[in-house]
Every structure is written in C-alpha cells, then in structure tokens.
Amino acid sequence: MHLRHLSLTNVRLYARLELPLRAGVIVIQGDNAQGKTSLLEAIHVLATGRGLNSAAGRALIRWDAESESPYPYALLRALVWRRDGEHLLELLLQKGERERLRKEVRIDHVARRNSDLPGQLMTVLFLPNDVALVSGAPSLRREFLDEALAQVEPEYAHALETYAYALTQRNALLRQAAEDRRPIDPDELELWDERLVSAGTMLTLSRHRAILELARAAERAHFELSDGREYLYLAYQPNVHVTHPDTNPQAPLDLLMTPPLPTRQALAEAFYAALRARRREELLRGMTLVGPHRDDLRFLVNGMDLGEYGSRGQQRTAVLALKLAQMEWMQLRSNEPPILLLDEVLAELDPHRRRCLLERIRTAEQVFITTTDLGRLEQPLITDAQRFVVRGGVLQPS
Amino acid sequence: MSQPSALPPSVARLIEALVALPGIGPKTASRLAYYLLRAPDEVALRLADALRELKAQTRLCSVCFNITEADPCPLCTDPSRDHSVICVVEEPLDVAALERAKVYRGTYHVLHGVLSPINGVGPDDLKINELIARLRRAEAQGQPVREVILATNPTVEGEMTALLIQRKLAAFNVRITRLARGLPVGGDLEYADEITLSRALEGRQQV
Secondary structure, three states, X not given: OEEEEEEEEEEOOEEEEEEEOOOEEEEEEOOOOOOHHHHHHHHHHHHHOOOOOOHHHHHHEOOOHHHHOOOOEEEEEEEEEEOOEEEEEEEEEEEOHHHOEEEEEEEOOEEEOHXXXXXXXXXXXXXXXXXXXXXXXXXXXXXXXXXXXXXXXHHHHHHHHHHHHHHHHHHHHHHHHHOOOOOOOHHHHHHHHHHHHHHHHHHHHHHHHHHHHHHHHHHHHHHHHOOOOOOEEEEEEOOOOOOOOOOOOOOOOOOOOOOOOOOHHHHHHHHHXXXXXXXXXXXXXXXXXXXXXXXXXXXXXXXXXXXXXXOHHHHHHHHHHHHHHHHHHHHHHHOOOOEEEEEOOHHHOOHHHHXXXXXXXXXXXXXXXXXXXXXXXXXXXXXXXXEEEEEOOXXXXX | OOOOOOOOHHHHHHHHHXXXXXXXXXXXXHHHHHHHHHOOHHHHHHHHHHHHXXXXXXXXXXXXXXXXXXXXXXXXXOOOOEEEEEEEEOOHHHHHHHHHHOOOOEEEEEOOOOOXXXXXXXXXXXXXXXXXXHHHHHHXXXXXXXXXXXXXXXXHHHHHHHHHHHHHOOOOOOEEEEOOOOOOOOOOHHHOOHHHHHHHHHOOOOO
C-alpha cells in the first residue's frame, strides 16, 4: 500500500499541509524541530489510532491553534492506495469544554468508530529512541504489540477498546470498595470480570500468536544483522497463563521461554482462577492485578536478557531486528506491504546494519525517510526519491 | 463563566443559571437573558411559573419511578394496560419515546441512570431493588409479572445494566427479554458497522 495524498490541518507544527505523494522513497530533509518527526507521527497516528485516548491526542493539535479558536482542532486526512482500491481516511481531533477531546473517524466519508481506524493504513515506525523498547518499561513493549496487532487484526483493536474500558470501570469499582465508599455487589463485580476475561483472553491469545510468528522473523533478521554471531529469542510473558498440570501451579513463569499456546477455554479458565485467587488482594488495593495489562515481552540473546544485561549496541540491533520482523510479519498477515517511516535512523547505524536495512527497504512499496543532511544518504536512495525540505512546518519540493 | 461587571447582578445571575443547563453556552445564555429582559412581563412570568410548578408539582411515581404529578402515575393506574409486562428503561425520556410509538401497552420501570463505576453509579443508585420489590409485591398479590423487557440503551453501560438486572431477576419465574438490535429503519446496509450487522444477522426473523 502507499499514500497518494496527505493533508494536515493544525497538526503539530503544520498549520496546513497538502502533500501529493507517489509510491517509492520520500526524503524529507530539515533541521531539528522543523516538522520532520511530526509528519511521520501524523501518518503513524492515522495507521494505529495511537494515543487517541490520552494527552497524546491533545498534543497533536497545533499549539498556535489554541489562540485562534476556543475549540481548536486538528484534521488528518490521507488518501491510501491498497489492493482493494483507493480509500480516504479522516481523523478529526477537537478540544471541547473542560479539556475534553472529541474524536471523529471517517472512512470513505462515512463516520466510523475510533477502533475501526487502525489497519486501514499500515506503518512500521523506526525512531532513534526505539532502543527504549528493549531497555525501557514493559508498557512500551505492550504498546508496540498493541499498535502492531491493531493494524493487522481488526478485532484486536475492538478487544483492546473493550478491555481498556472494562479495566477502568472495574478499577473504579474496586477502588470504591477499598476506600469503603460503598459495599461491593458481587453480581456487579462478576459482570466486569466476565467482560475483562472475554476481551483479555482475546488480547493474550493474539499477542501470543503474534510473538511466536514475530520471533522467527526477528531471529533471522538479528542473525543477519549481527553477522551470524547472535541468536535473538523473543519470550512472551503473559500475566495470565495456563500452568501445566504436572508442575506446581504456584511456580512462577519461566522467564526465558514463551509458554505453549493455550486453548481459548483453558486460558479463560486460568484467567478466572487467577482473579479468584487474588480477589481479596484486589479489593484491598483497589485495582485490577490480573490481566494482559501486566504482560511483558523479553529480548534474549544466546540466553541472556538484553533489557538487563545487553550492551547498547546489542539492544539497538535487537530493536532493528524486531522492526524488520514486524515489517515482514505485517505483509505476511495482510498480504499488503506496510509503509515504512524512518526517522533519522540510518544515520546512527554502522555500515553493515545500514546495508541490511537498505536492502529490506528496497522491497517496500513506500518509504518515508527524514534526515538533517541529504549528504548522509546513499546516492541511489535519493536519485529517484520524491524530495522535500521542511522549515517551520512548511514543506517544499527540493 | 465570568461576566463583565457592567451587568446588573440580576441579569448576571440569570445568565449563570442558564449556562448551567445542558446544551447552553455563554452566548446562547446571554441571548436568552436579553430576550426575556425585553419581552413582555407575562412571557418571563409564565416561564418562572412553569419552572416553579415543575419542581412543586412533580414527583416520582412510587410504582414505576417515572416523573408524574399524581402518584401512582396515569400509566400505572390505567386499567387498559397490561400490568404483567414491565419495560425497564434508563430515563423518563425513554418512556416518552416508547409512548410516542404507540405500540407498547404494558407498564414501565425507570432506572434513572445506568451502571457506571467511573461515574460512581452502582446498583443501589438505580431503581433495581425497587424493581425486585415490585415483582415480589405482584407475586404476593397473585398477579405475577410475566415478562420484563430490558430496554436500556445498546451502549456498554446499558448492556451491563441489562445483564445485572437479568442476574438479579434469575430467582423469579419471569420471562426476560431484551429489545432487538439491528438496522435502523430507513438506514443503509452499506453504512452499517460490523457489530450492528452481526447483531442484525443474529436476530434475523423468518418472513
């Protein structure tokens, strides 16, 4: 797939942008803080719907728009070419009374739910600080999985929304009980349990399957990137897991292995059992302690946890391998090549890894590359590229 | 909303009171206030009387908890209605909507809200216990309720509320039904979302 047109109104630095695009390489050159990353971010938001439920959505609205209108808005529109034809995606974010954010999604001029947006456009985003995926908090890894999965499984985006909602409601209920504000109605708590389990089971299984598939591709990519020296293993650590009947159910999960893929029913039963086991603690602490919102993913190289013991270089290689795997996996799942968004990542790679990445880029249908300096890019890469210069939120062909 | 100090306090007070209403912003409030100021006395006084009576004359029906001037309300005392069927709705406005359709001849039960822990609304804040008591009373009087129709909105909160009531009524020998969900009349199949379509398929009927 590729973008044929991108239009931004009041998005970050862009007051107004109309950008006709073609398949192939698109190079955006500019100094720092001129709008390079904002452009890639806008495309990524349209693909993933990321951050629409948080302050991130508000932050997308151009700062100056605040002074021009009491209800400032940002409008993102993209014309996408896919196997099934041309589609228009529109996302409107508008601030309302009391800092409320109104979100409107339209696909081909028809209003749709927010969770219908992810996957209409598919992107893989490469950022300079991606290394935090390996070394940072587990929430970053969950976010990565959620963004990748929401783009290839439409039901995943819906389940994610259902789960987040059930979690918020259930936490509110538990908090009220913990603070003795009202006695808990067991029937009511059970209803939220059911919702949590049905959506949570779906999330856990989808993540599990995705990691098994990603792990193979990531291992191959990492092997190549490390010149055949290292084997990368992605270990999924679901918070809810089915313990093998022979082992001690109290035994902690093996941190170095993805557990075997459970059946939906076995997983749902394990989820209920875990909720029962921790009910007292949940009521005391006033929060949900069980579920995929506590999942993690680990990066192991030759059996060593990279998050804790890996060198910066190893972490960087592992993240690059993961992103390359994501690219391959998305194409495999959806039969459609994702759009690559490379934010100044080429500059920081050594020649070997850079070559590996460039080789993969060549097979992509559309690639956005940002750089501060055109001289840092290989000549063949920029010869046929659509080239733009960005300054202060204004983009011009160069 | 801060008003310019040039306004007389009585006008400012009216604007403030109007702004507190749903759907009315500061501009509309000012326009309404100035309209009332310039309009003949009886226009403003009629509004004031209507507002006063609204609070003085209305109460909740002790049977169905709809808003009424007489207790029990006309719907609950109407002998031509089927008292063995109760339609459970979220708000009094839902009763008005169903009555406009002129197809339902049973009685109502107004919950006055939906389950939502985030907003601090629990089962005890809704008229669920009152519904149970009503069913029990009917049973004791030898005129048991045959059917309870759950007509809460097809939102997450509405669904959860319907599910909870379903659980709470499990002990009663009563048929529990839920309003059908599907395609709106005059709607377009092409523009329906997947959930609505799958519900419409599930609930398809023989013709």
